[in-house]
Amino acid sequence: MGRKLLLTHIDVPGIQSYSVYKAQGGYRSVDKALKSMSPDDVVEEVKKSGLRGRGGAGFPTGMKWSFLAKPEGVPRYLVCNADESEPGTFKDRYLMTHIPHALIEGMIVSSYALGAHTSFIYVRGEMMPQIRILEKAIAEAKAAGYLGKNILGSGYDLELYVQPGGGAYICGEETALLESLEGKRGNPRIKPPFPAIAGLYGCPTVVNNVESIAATVPIINDGGEEYAKIGIERSTGTKLISAGGNLAKPGVYEIELGLPVEEFIYSDEYCGGIANGKKLKAVVAGGSSVPILPANLITKTIKGDARLMTYESLADGGFQSGTMMGSGGFIAFDEDQCIVRNTWNFTRFYRHESCGQCSPCREGTGWMEKVLYNIEHGRGTTNDIDLLWDIQRKIEGNTICPLGDAAAWPVAAAIRHFRDEFEWHINHGQEAQNRNYGLAHYADPLEVVTES
Amino acid sequence: MAEEVQKFKVSIDGISVDVDAGTTILNAARKIGGDIVPPAMCYYSKLEGSGGKCRTCLVKVTKGSEKDPRPMPKLVASCRTTVMDGMEVQNITSPDVVEARKSVVEMLLINHPLDCPVCDQAGECKLQDLGYEHGSENTRYDFPRRTFERIDIGDKIQLHMNRCILCYRCVYVANQLTNTREHGILYRGDHAEISTYIENALDNDYIGNVIDVCPVGALTDKTFRFKNRVWFTKPVNAHRDCPSCSGRVTLWYKGSDVLRVTARKDEYDEVEEFICNTCRFDKKETADWTLEDPTKVSQESVIASNHYTQFQPPAVIPENTPLKEANWEQLARTEKLK
Ligand SMILES: Cc1cc2nc3c(=O)[nH]c(=O)nc-3n(C[C@H](O)[C@H](O)[C@H](O)COP(=O)(O)O)c2cc1C
Ligand code: SF4
Ligand code: SF4
Ligand code: FES
Numbered sequence: 001m002g003r004k005l006l007l008t009h010i011d012v013p014g015i016q017s018y019s020v021y022k023a024q025g026g027y028r029s030v031d032k033a034l035k036s037m038s039p040d041d042v043v044e045e046v047k048k049s050g051l052r053g054r055g056g057a058g059f060p061t062g063m064k065w066s067f068l069a070k071p072e073g074v075p076r077y078l079v080c081n082a083d084e085s086e087p088g089t090f091k092d093r094y095l096m097t098h099i100p101h102a103l104i105e106g107m108i109v110s111s112y113a114l115g116a117h118t119s120f121i122y123v124r125g126e127m128m129p130q131i132r133i134l135e136k137a138i139a140e141a142k143a144a145g146y147l148g149k150n151i152l153g154s155g156y157d158l159e160l161y162v163q164p165g166g167g168a169y170i171c172g173e174e175t176a177l178l179e180s181l182e183g184k185r186g187n188p189r190i191k192p193p194f195p196a197i198a199g200l201y202g203c204p205t206v207v208n209n210v211e212s213i214a215a216t217v218p219i220i221n222d223g224g225e226e227y228a229k230i231g232i233e234r235s236t237g238t239k240l241i242s243a244g245g246n247l248a249k250p251g252v253y254e255i256e257l258g259l260p261v262e263e264f265i266y267s268d269e270y271c272g273g274i275a276n277g278k279k280l281k282a283v284v285a286g287g288s289s290v291p292i293l294p295a296n297l298i299t300k301t302i303k304g305d306a307r308l309m310t311y312e313s314l315a316d317g318g319f320q321s322g323t324m325m326g327s328g329g330f331i332a333f334d335e336d337q338c339i340v341r342n343t344w345n346f347t348r349f350y351r352h353e354s355c356g357q358c359s360p361c362r363e364g365t366g367w368m369e370k371v372l373y374n375i376e377h378g379r380g381t382t383n384d385i386d387l388l389w390d391i392q393r394k395i396e397g398n399t400i401c402p403l404g405d406a407a408a409w410p411v412a413a414a415i416r417h418f419r420d421e422f423e424w425h426i427n428h429g430q431e432a433q434n435r436n437y438g439l440a441h442y443a444d445p446l447e448v449v450t451e452s
Numbered sequence: 453m454a455e456e457v458q459k460f461k462v463s464i465d466g467i468s469v470d471v472d473a474g475t476t477i478l479n480a481a482r483k484i485g486g487d488i489v490p491p492a493m494c495y496y497s498k499l500e501g502s503g504g505k506c507r508t509c510l511v512k513v514t515k516g517s518e519k520d521p522r523p524m525p526k527l528v529a530s531c532r533t534t535v536m537d538g539m540e541v542q543n544i545t546s547p548d549v550v551e552a553r554k555s556v557v558e559m560l561l562i563n564h565p566l567d568c569p570v571c572d573q574a575g576e577c578k579l580q581d582l583g584y585e586h587g588s589e590n591t592r593y594d595f596p597r598r599t600f601e602r603i604d605i606g607d608k609i610q611l612h613m614n615r616c617i618l619c620y621r622c623v624y625v626a627n628q629l630t631n632t633r634e635h636g637i638l639y640r641g642d643h644a645e646i647s648t649y650i651e652n653a654l655d656n657d658y659i660g661n662v663i664d665v666c667p668v669g670a671l672t673d674k675t676f677r678f679k680n681r682v683w684f685t686k687p688v689n690a691h692r693d694c695p696s697c698s699g700r701v702t703l704w705y706k707g708s709d710v711l712r713v714t715a716r717k718d719e720y721d722e723v724e725e726f727i728c729n730t731c732r733f734d735k736k737e738t739a740d741w742t743l744e745d746p747t748k749v750s751q752e753s754v755i756a757s758n759h760y761t762q763f764q765p766p767a768v769i770p771e772n773t774p775l776k777e778a779n780w781e782q783l784a785r786t787e788k789l790k
Binding site for chain 1: 503504505506507508510526527529532552555556558559560562563592593595617618620636637639640641642643644
């Protein structure tokens with residue numbers, strides 16, 4: 001059994017409540033940090049742990065914290081990114097729903113480390129149940145003296161707020177999130193300046209993912225070095241993976257980084273193999289924006305090494321034959337799934353969610369979606385694949401924020417690895433049009449959702 | 453003692469220039485002038501926070517600085533990237549930049565019809581220029597374009613959303629120049645559009661400036677629309693004693709009639725001083741104004757086809773020593789115009 005640090009008590013009845021959470025050893029890290037550690041000590045432990053941001057980019061959390069500017073007389077903020085809108089990723093929601101106090105505890109420890117006295121949890125607006133759960137948890141923590149003025153008599157004050165988000169994927173991008181938190185349209189800001197220098201209301205700010213913040217709790221409890229012993233290389237600790245698609249046992253799993261992908265998919269402890277005894281065709285390993293991997297590259301790298309669930313191993317081979325850990329949204333496709341259809345579906349999402357500030361992303365995502373719609377519906381032409389390839393190249397790297405890249409990569413990887421499927425759609429237009437997805441009871445589900 | 457401003461040396465397409473620390477690459481290039489100035493569809497020096505969006509000004513930084521000579525991994529928006537000492541930048545000399553710019557133009561033209569013959573901005577439209585410079589004759593986009601009805605947003609301004617390229621300039625004008633902002637951007641992605649708050653009109657003493665900053669024909673002056681083509685009019689600089697703005701404008705004459713009043717624009721097509729609505733919309737008699745001299749129009753502009761000043765070679769040639777010394781090819785091209 002893999003060790004668990006975040007979901008240890010997930011099965012304890014009533015763990016959502018403060019009293020049960022506390023009885024299981026909750027809030028120890030706050031006691032320890034506030035009573036026996038300086039804020040810099042906390043930062044140091046997080047650095048030692050090697051924790052990398054769990055929001056997608058994998059940037060070392062301790063290092064990010066040490067970049068925070070500390071001008072005199074200016075407030076600093078910690079903002080928790082609980083927007084979680086990446087298709088395929090649902091691990092933060094799971095954590096917040098079932099163990100909300102793990103996040104609150106992490107927020108207190110992290111805010112203390114950063115010298116923040118006001119912190120925010122920015123939750124995607126649609127997640128009303130989670131917002132209520134967090135609000136209740138905050139009230140409980142406050143009543144127990146873990147929030148508010150002079151926490152545990154340490155002289156440290158912290159107010160923690162939950163802010164419902166704008167309900168747009170782009171509001172998960174950290175600078176768009178800050179704009180949204182300030183009450184503005186959720187458009188990404190142009191960097192620099194980075195939030196560590198000028199973030200919320202122009203003040204130094206750290207934005208961290210839910211899971212990153214929750215991970216600071218075991219790091220403080222057991223020490224950064226202990227944490228770093230789990231995992232391998234530059235991928236330390238445990239990671240929540242939200243597994244979906246055609247897996248026998250989809251769900252949220254806490255894995256030790258370094259677990260072989262094969263074991264994750266096929267062992268009974270995790271996903272239990274592919275549903276209905278089908279064969280695995282492809283995997284999107286880290287949420288919809290990362291490149292898709294074909295069957296031959298899922299469990300082995302191009303060099304023939306076992307592919308592991310680590311930042312390095314998943315990325316091995318670059319975008320030619322590798323992918324990314326991303327936000328840990330693991331989607332498996334069985335042999336019956338259509339890659340073209342999936343690519344169109346993902347692109348439809350990015351088109352809808354582009355904020356529209358930069359021309360290549362605004363127009364390019366829309367263009368790709370329409371071309372893909374045609375191919376998927378048996379109306380593609382022979383030039384369309386090259387055209388798609390060209391459009392995604394024009395978006396990638398030329399935009400303000402990484403949403404442009406996130407829209408381009410899935411298309412590039414699908415064409416790179418599954419060009420024959422695109423060609424099939426183009427050469428067998430009539431058959432492509434007549435495929436039945438088991439959705440026959442809707443008149444024409446595709447027409448309803450498409451806007452082109 | 454005044455604090456000394458640090459100077460940085462930056463080279464753009466091989467031409468060096470010294471600029472103050474904090475200058476953007478675009479403005480450094482503007483200091484040199486000529487073809488090496490990247491085009492800018494959304495940046496507007498007079499509007500704080502503008503730029504970074506359209507991506508027409510992308511350039512390649514081949515050397516970050518003297519201290520850290522590594523190149524930048526991606527093309528950067530020159531309008532929002534500040535120079536470092538020793539930075540080396542490529543604009544027209546980089547095939548990647550030319551290629552990226554071509555892509556941006558292609559993207560911009562997806563939802564901007566090339567209906568120049570019937571557009572009121574014809575002759576003053578930077579996108580039209582860019583289209584000629586970087587576009588290809590054929591577009592590979594063969595889907596229906598999005599279309600909108602024209603709407604009157606207030607009694608003086610008409611919005612033709614078909615042509616909007618979402619540069620945000622008009623939104624910044626409303627934000628930074630007027631007391632109220634009645635319009636903004638609705639929706640996201642390629643659904644995004646400029647619109648007013650429900651049933652609101654744009655009426656505000658300075659709102660007419662949105663027309664001047666709009667780089668394309670999306671916001672037009674209803675008092676001028678389709679009265680004439682801009683190249684048949686004669687621009688004249690004039691001023692009046694205005695209690696609310698500088699009163700320094702350009703009058704656009706047809707015969708003895710003032711057809712249009714705009715703010716004066718500089719060589720990059722940017723307004724020098726914003727003007728009030730009274731000067732713009734209500735003062736259309738010569739008697740309202742003290743005339744100065746004919747407005748200088750670039751020889752490359754279609755408006756120059758009607759110029760009646762003495763021919764002046766483009767100012768860039770005699771004065772621009774760095775260009776003269778460094779870029780013979782460009783100099784020769786400009787000399788040919790003489
Ligand atoms: C379009 C877009 C959407 C994003 N959405 C999220 C999100 O929902 N949650 C998240 O934690 N990070 C998201 N990110 C990444 C954040 O910008 C940021 O890197 C992250 O919150 C930093 O936290 P970490 O260092 O703890 O990973 C998104 C990035 C982009 C470009
Ligand atoms: S890349 Fe897309 S989402 Fe990001 S700022 Fe540009 S238009 Fe907006
Ligand atoms: S209306 Fe004109 S100025 Fe306003 S965003 Fe559109 S193109 Fe820019
Ligand atoms: S002018 Fe620089 S991005 Fe628009």
